[in-house]
Amino acid sequence: MSVFSEYKDCIEEGDLVLVWISRDNIKPIRVDSNEIFNTRYGSFPHKMMIGQRYGSQIAIRTKGANKFAFIHVLQPTPELWTLSLPHRTQIVYTPDSSYIMERLNCNPRTRAVEAGTGSGSFSHAFARSVGHLYSYEFHGPRYEEALKEFREHGLVDADKNVTITHRDVCRDGFRIRREDVTSHQFGEDEGEVAIGANVVFLDLPAPWDAIPHLEEVICSDEKVGLCCFSPCIEQVDKTIEALNKHGWSDLQMVEIQAKQFESRRQMVRTVDDAIERLRDVKRRKSEGLERRKRMCESLVSDQPEADETEEKRPVTEKTKFNPFGKGARVKEGDANYKWKEVTKVEPEIKSHTSYLTFAFKVANKSRDEEAVQKILESTESK
Known part of the structure; x- marks a missing residue:
């Protein structure tokens, strides 16, 4: 009997079984009641599989912790x-x-x-x-x-x-x-x-x-x-x-x-956002030049920079959300912002x-x- 064209309900001794460990990790095994299937998550005796229905989840308690590891036992198909x-x-x-x-x-x-x-x-x-x-x-x-x-x-x-x-x-x-x-x-x-x-x-x-x-x-x-x-x-x-x-x-x-195409939401960016971004870049550049000038002057005069008297920019400005650059993270689809539906392609092709x-x-x-x-x-x- 071909295991790929004739189907059965339960696993028996000697059956070819495909063990689903994760989405990208499927292993074929021949069921033997004296064997053990070992994974990084735990060891699964074959005798636990015998009598189980195809598609069942088999779980074991891992050692040293109150946690469980599990696998799925699947019947072979050409696709799997x-x-x-x-x-x-x-x-x-x-x-x-x-x-x-x-x-x-x-x-x-x-x-x-x-x-x-x-x-x-x-x-x-x-x-x-x-x-x-x-x-x-x-x-x-x-x-x-x-x-x-x-x-x-x-x-x-x-x-x-x-x-x-x-x-x-x-x-x-x-x-x-x-x-x-x-x-x-x-x-x-x-x-x-x-x-x-x-x-x-x-x-x-x-x-x-x-x-x-x-x-x-x-x-x-x-x-x-x-x-x-x-x-x-x-x-x-x-x-x-x-x-x-x-x-x-x-x-x-x-x-x-x-x-692989996926549907995503992208924030709508306006001209006002772009203008504000340019102002922010100009302001940061000006502040950086002024700071470097004061540091040079302090080195020439051998006096430490007076950080206490320097007017500091509020911390909130650094973490304020900026749609064009670094800033606070905003969850995709946040109702406080305007979004549009876009389609993105995976960066790498996963097939030949x-x-x-x-x-x-x-x-x-x-x-x-x-x-x-x-x-x-x-x-x-x-």
Whole structure:
């Protein structure tokens, strides 16, 4: 059973559980009643999790203080797995993978080709949504890690919908022979696996070398969609040249540049505020010059500065609110001041930027005249 597509209510021994420690810290564990999950906040025995409903909060009392530490135990989903998986390569995040699958019209009838597998983030999303996924990885250690991971998650069992192959598709193409993949999925018979893909996703350094080989595996009777994931525009340029050369059409490139927008309130500043600010700057400058002049005179005369007789500016002037400079803090939205709604962007982008190149192709453009005639006859009879 795949833990990512079939759901259950309660945690059992041996289950894969995602432990939510904080928003940016989610850890996958395999529940073992003899193990303990250690965090900076405390230690949580696995046996406390067994029998609990997924989504439950588990709390313990910390030592030496009357305080509690807690975690949440969650059932794995492709979205949560993307946040917690071990990174072997740069990954495709959920907003990007969901957008790609929507553009390529993925559904339970889809037969998808993915090259390369990488950390398996997009593979898990594909596995939940498509009919069958053929994933290719050229790097040996990454392939072994991905295969082990997919087996643990129940994605490559005999009745499941993921096939992973160790191959450099840019050099050797996409054809799969039964002996190229694990025997538990296709049996021991020799021969070629019929792929007939209608969706292709290429996350490769040189996708233009893989595009000519796609003719071997794409479906000839359906419209086939393709997406290339590239980190730089030079790769996009060479990819488009290869797509045009091999008959792909409806080309479109989308730039990924994730930004977080937030709604804030900004104080309305008037001309009078600006004038007052300039007067304040001029007054402070004049006072500073006068003070430095008195200090120089006191050093020449070897007499201490008479601070007691000096007229001091009231302390309240230093802490008075100044909308253009330093001063007392005012809480955002304070009713004593006038505010306007503004939108601010986070200063740093927290996800990678890249380019998605979409293209489509119909390999067989000949019409089935018999089928067309039947459709016309049925329409006329109505």
